[in-house]
Amino acid sequence: MKKESWKELTIGTINLDAGNSVKNLTGTWRSGKSPQFVEENCIQCFFCWLYCPHFAVRVEGGEVKGINYDYCTGCGICSVECPPKDKALVMVKEEVKLAERSAK
Amino acid sequence: MKTLKTLNGNQAIAEATRQIDPDVIAAYPITPSTAIVESIAQFKADGLISGEFVCPESEHSAMSVCIGAASAGGRVMTATASQGLALMWEMLYIAAGLRLPIVAGIANRSLSAPINIHGDHSDTMGARDSGWIQLYSEGCQEAYDNLIQAFRIAEHLDVRTPVLVGLDGFIISHSMEVIQVEDDDEVKKFVGEYKPVYPLLDTSRKLTVGPIDFTDYYFEHKRGQIEGIENAPRVIEAVGKEFGQKFGREYGFFEEYKMNDAELCIVVMSSAAGTCKDAVDELRSEGKRIGLLKPRVFRPFPHQKIAEALKKMKAVAVLDRSSSPGAFGAPLFTEIRSALYDYSQRPKIVNYVYGLGGRDIMVEHFKEVASKLERIAETGKIEEICGYINLRE
Numbered sequence: 183m184k185k186e187s188w189k190e191l192t193i194g195t196i197n198l199d200a201g202n203s204v205k206n207l208t209g210t211w212r213s214g215k216s217p218q219f220v221e222e223n224c225i226q227c228f229f230c231w232l233y234c235p236h237f238a239v240r241v242e243g244g245e246v247k248g249i250n251y252d253y254c255t256g257c258g259i260c261s262v263e264c265p266p267k268d269k270a271l272v273m274v275k276e277e278v279k280l281a282e283r284s285a286k
Numbered sequence: 287m288k289t290l291k292t293l294n295g296n297q298a299i300a301e302a303t304r305q306i307d308p309d310v311i312a313a314y315p316i317t318p319s320t321a322i323v324e325s326i327a328q329f330k331a332d333g334l335i336s337g338e339f340v341c342p343e344s345e346h347s348a349m350s351v352c353i354g355a356a357s358a359g360g361r362v363m364t365a366t367a368s369q370g371l372a373l374m375w376e377m378l379y380i381a382a383g384l385r386l387p388i389v390a391g392i393a394n395r396s397l398s399a400p401i402n403i404h405g406d407h408s409d410t411m412g413a414r415d416s417g418w419i420q421l422y423s424e425g426c427q428e429a430y431d432n433l434i435q436a437f438r439i440a441e442h443l444d445v446r447t448p449v450l451v452g453l454d455g456f457i458i459s460h461s462m463e464v465i466q467v468e469d470d471d472e473v474k475k476f477v478g479e480y481k482p483v484y485p486l487l488d489t490s491r492k493l494t495v496g497p498i499d500f501t502d503y504y505f506e507h508k509r510g511q512i513e514g515i516e517n518a519p520r521v522i523e524a525v526g527k528e529f530g531q532k533f534g535r536e537y538g539f540f541e542e543y544k545m546n547d548a549e550l551c552i553v554v555m556s557s558a559a560g561t562c563k564d565a566v567d568e569l570r571s572e573g574k575r576i577g578l579l580k581p582r583v584f585r586p587f588p589h590q591k592i593a594e595a596l597k598k599m600k601a602v603a604v605l606d607r608s609s610s611p612g613a614f615g616a617p618l619f620t621e622i623r624s625a626l627y628d629y630s631q632r633p634k635i636v637n638y639v640y641g642l643g644g645r646d647i648m649v650e651h652f653k654e655v656a657s658k659l660e661r662i663a664e665t666g667k668i669e670e671i672c673g674y675i676n677l678r679e
Contacts, residue, residue: 188506188513193446194385195499195507196484200492 359485404644
């Protein structure tokens with residue numbers, strides 16, 4: 183993407199490109215752990231969706247369907263806020279997941 | 287109606303603010319600028335201004351309110367001094383970086399420690415790299431005139447940079463002077479209607495103010511900010527001329543006093559320049575060819591114009607009412623000495639720090655400086671580049 187010269191920028195750091203934060207893949211910040219969605223435990227309370235700081239909870243057809251890892255930073259707030267005793271969002275060490283993936 | 291009024295510097299700033307009637311005034315009182323804030327609060331209580339007056343819990347918050355209000359699209363003003371300006375410090379950079387045309391009246395005062403409430407330029411000199419335009423006033427009339435012009439300069443579309451107007455704490459802020467107060471409507475007309483750029487309250491357009499910039503954009507935004515203050519000289523000049531045409535008192539970047547055939551020159555800002563004029567008069571009556579250059583605009587620094595005015599002098603003394611510990615000279619001196627570097631013909635130049643913490647500077651002290659300049663001009667030798675005036679050794 184071509185970046186503007188200083189003469190082309192809007193005055194005073196004003197950003198007129200509303201919604202352009204989708205270009206910022208905050209999932210690249212993730213290190214160590216990420217939430218895994220366990221669908222059978224989900225009570226569709228939407229707490230995870232409400233608390234997620236990066237809008238990384240995937241909602242399809244009005245239901246929580248998992249996590250968008252392009253934006254998930256692995257902060258774990260969703261898992262803490264998930265109300266059921268058997269949580270629908272379980273934090274898993276990322277290297278375990280990678281190991282599982284490479285074993286397949 | 288245009289009238290003569292007896293006002294002190296703080297009242298002069300408040301009076302100009304009342305006439306301009308900004309949308310939001312957010313300020314926290316601190317000596318010696320308290321009376322500015324007090325008078326504005328009284329104007330609000332008496333229904334003489336329609337703008338909002340906000341007194342938050344600190345100067346940091348006062349500048350934060352100014353930034354919020356200016357981002358929303360308002361014309362905004364504040365006043366402070368010394369520790370108050372120091373507490374605003376991080377917000378000063380934000381106001382300038384966001385290109386918000388906020389105007390501040392500063393009753394210049396020393397900084398702690400040791401604690402002291404009297405006048406020197408340590409506070410605003412400490413903010414000299416914050417990106418604000420800085421105007422300094424010799425007396426109450428200049429403080430009044432500068433504050434009116436400050437709005438025009440700050441709000442010009444090519445500038446959009448905050449402006450502070452300095453007036454010496456106590457010496458000007460608390461001294462009465464008979465000043466020309468212009469007609470309310472004429473002042474309003476001169477300042478004009480404020481047209482905000484990208485106001486947040488305009489909900490027809492979605493925008494973000496102050497998003498994070500990483501290594502890929504910060505430098506470009508800073509360069510844009512520098513362009514704003516570098517556009518200021520022609521605006522300052524035009525506004526000063528227009529002010530002169532309209533109200534009869536023209537302003538430039540500096541005032542030259544008896545400089546025509548001068549060989550020696552004293553450079554000094556603000557109230558001390560008044561005392562220096564008396565000293566120059568006395569020295570002139572003794573046949574000495576000496577003049578005074580009184581800078582009004584410190585940021586952006588009019589380096590070329592000042593260098594042109596000084597290059598033919600034999601010897602120049604730059605007097606600073608602040609110190610820059612560990613630096614090669616105080617702020618005004620380093621600017622001027624650097625400005626003269628490219629000229630093959632240039633004067634011998636020395637620096638004297640004076641008046642810290644409100645220490646008096648009298649006619650006799652300027653005469654002392656003049657005799658040192660005479661010796662330098664005669665011998666071509668400088669014994670002491672950076673010294674002090676009226677300090678117990």
